[in-house]
Amino acid sequence: MAVSRRLVLVGSLTVLVGCSATAPTSSGPTPDGVASLDGPATVTLLRHGESIASARGILSTVNPGQGLTQQGAAEAKRVAGVLAARGYGAIFTSPLARASQTAAAFAEVTGADVVVLDGLAEISAGAYEGHSASDYGADYLEYVDAWARGELDGSIPGGESGREFLARMDAAMTQVLDTDARNVLVVSHGEAIRVWAGNRVLGATADAVRLGYNGFATLRPAPSGWQLTEARPEGP
Helix, strand or coil, X not given: CXXXXXXXXXXXXXXXXXXXXXXXXXXXXXCCCCCCCCCCCEEEEEECCCEHHHHHCECCCCCCCCCECHHHHHHHHHHHHHHHHHCEEEEEECCCHHHHHHHHHHHHHHCCEEEECHHHCCCCCHHHCCCEHHHHHHHHHHHHHHHHCCCCCCECCCCCEHHHHHHHHHHHHHHHHCECCCEEEEEECHXXXXXXXXXXXXXXXXXXXXXXXXXXXXXXXXXXXXXXEEEECCCC
């Protein structure tokens, strides 16, 4: 089965591993990136399972990073078994090990092809890379929370700006739309999904898509733009 008509890999990005916190409510999506979409019937954004780095409480941003814990791997298999009935015909994943291992669990159950898109990677931790989340997570999230509110100009020290992040995530999601599959699974990361959906999904707030491990949000591409049809922050 041809998964996509024009898939290309985009540049590797460093990412945050396993950092999540309460975020202010977004004011909703900006007009950019949501006009006149066409593609699969549904696109499900899934956060990966528990990672080794997050269990250790560190901000690990080196690609490929550390993979899933034993519990995370077991949960990924369970969730894949539950959601397989949705009929995913294509799977797209971030390149990081915790996401690609989650995607592999779905591929084993569904038989769907997996395509790696670097644009789906977590928001870069920049200068906070490798540090304790308890020491530097709040500094990182100060930038991320602002982006989730649509304040995109700030740049994480040594990392990317909100506009740079949205540009590469938009590019990845455009590639997701260019598939022959009717229902598509996208495995990404908590902060990446939260910021992108808060800015790009009509009627969605960043809080609505603040996902725990294996949490997911299902979208429908429509002429009016991305629309949220289901949010399960704690997973199935």
